[in-house]
Amino acid sequence: MTPPTEESRKRTPTDYIFGKVLGEGSFSTVYLAKDVHTGKEFAIKVLEKSHIIREKKTEYVMREKEVLRILGNSCPYFVRLFWTFQDRDRLYFVLSYAKNGDILTQIDNRKTFTIHCARYYAAELLLGIEFLHDKGIIHRDLKPENLLFDENWHLLITDLGSAKILSSEKPEADKSKTRRNSFVGTAQFVSPEMLTDSQSSFESDLWAFGCILFQMVCGEMPFRGGSEYLVFQKILKLEYAFPEGFDECAKDLVESLLVIEPGKRLGAADERRYSSIRQHEFFSGRNFDDLGPPPKLG
Numbered sequence: 001m002t003p004p005t006e007e008s009r010k011r012t013p014t015d016y017i018f019g020k021v022l023g024e025g026s027f028s029t030v031y032l033a034k035d036v037h038t039g040k041e042f043a044i045k046v047l048e049k050s051h052i053i054r055e056k057k058t059e060y061v062m063r064e065k066e067v068l069r070i071l072g073n074s075c076p077y078f079v080r081l082f083w084t085f086q087d088r089d090r091l092y093f094v095l096s097y098a099k100n101g102d103i104l105t106q107i108d109n110r111k112t113f114t115i116h117c118a119r120y121y122a123a124e125l126l127l128g129i130e131f132l133h134d135k136g137i138i139h140r141d142l143k144p145e146n147l148l149f150d151e152n153w154h155l156l157i158t159d160l161g162s163a164k165i166l167s168s169e170k171p172e173a174d175k176s177k178t179r180r181n182s183f184v185g186t187a188q189f190v191s192p193e194m195l196t197d198s199q200s201s202f203e204s205d206l207w208a209f210g211c212i213l214f215q216m217v218c219g220e221m222p223f224r225g226g227s228e229y230l231v232f233q234k235i236l237k238l239e240y241a242f243p244e245g246f247d248e249c250a251k252d253l254v255e256s257l258l259v260i261e262p263g264k265r266l267g268a269a270d271e272r273r274y275s276s277i278r279q280h281e282f283f284s285g286r287n288f289d290d291l292g293p294p295p296k297l298g
């Protein structure tokens with residue numbers, strides 16, 4: 001029996017010094033933590049077993065772990081899962097630490113988040129979505145808060161807890177079949193089909209991509225309202241408007257993504273994902289095989 005390497009050795013909470021809270025979800029708290037042996041920093045997502053069981057979310061926890069395992073470190077645009085461990089009361093996910101925060105903070109700084117930043121990060125987001133969909137996974141909760149930055153200001157997509165893995169044996173059947181999923185994403189980014197027949201598909205992520213692009217370009221969400229119900233009404237009626245001065249190319253791309261009928265969204269019919277979005281004029285001049293260095297940000 002070969003002794004475990006540092007990498008493979010099972011971790012316990014005592015391997016880390018827990019620091020500040022980086023974020024809180026409904027079922028988890030994420031802490032900044034330092035590995036006592038290497039000094040490396042991680043984001044450790046901690047979940048209370050009793051809370052997960054009471055809220056019947058065990059399936060989501062197991063799925064998030066499975067999705068992160070499938071992703072491994074094969075795509076640079078996703079937060080990476082290094083280890084998981086548990087103690088009597090809690091589950092621990094040791095994740096990459098996104099030390100430059102999330103894109104929402106940057107989008108809100110309209111002086112520095114220019115159309116060039118919007119184009120660059122929309123391109124990185126598209127590459128991440130292509131990778132995820134090619135693995136048969138739908139994110140289902142894409143939104144600026146879930147788009148983080150690594151130490152070099154490249155995008156890191158996170159929160160795979162809402163993802164759905166389309167079973168490989170019957171990918172088509174999965175899409176057509178209307179299943180009563182209880183899951184709905186975040187109100188302002190949820191697609192019409194997730195509201196009407198609670199059926200999410202790859203195109204649901206393309207809808208969210210359109211909403212995020214709108215917000216990157218003008219700083220506002222396309223569908224806003226005083227309550228979730230009012231937001232849902234606007235989504236189902238496609239009730240949104242472009243502010244004065246909205247980039248014309250970006251406007252055309254947003255309009256081709258924010259389409260009620262999933263199959264009619266730009267990219268939905270692509271042989272190879274997502275050639276028709278890559279070829280849109282908004283990305284003209286972009287080399288998706290080498291997007292170059294990120295723009296200077298905050």
Ligand SMILES: O=C(O)[C@@H]1CCC(=O)N(CCc2ccc(Cl)cc2)[C@H]1c1ccccc1Cl
Pocket residue numbers: 048049050052053058061062065084085086091092093
């Ligand atoms: O899938 C795994 O890697 C193991 C398998 C063994 C195991 O017991 N767990 C924890 C399973 C679990 C999930 C939810 C609750 Cl509320 C309690 C236990 C899993 C686990 C351990 C640590 C962190 C996350 C998970 Cl899912």
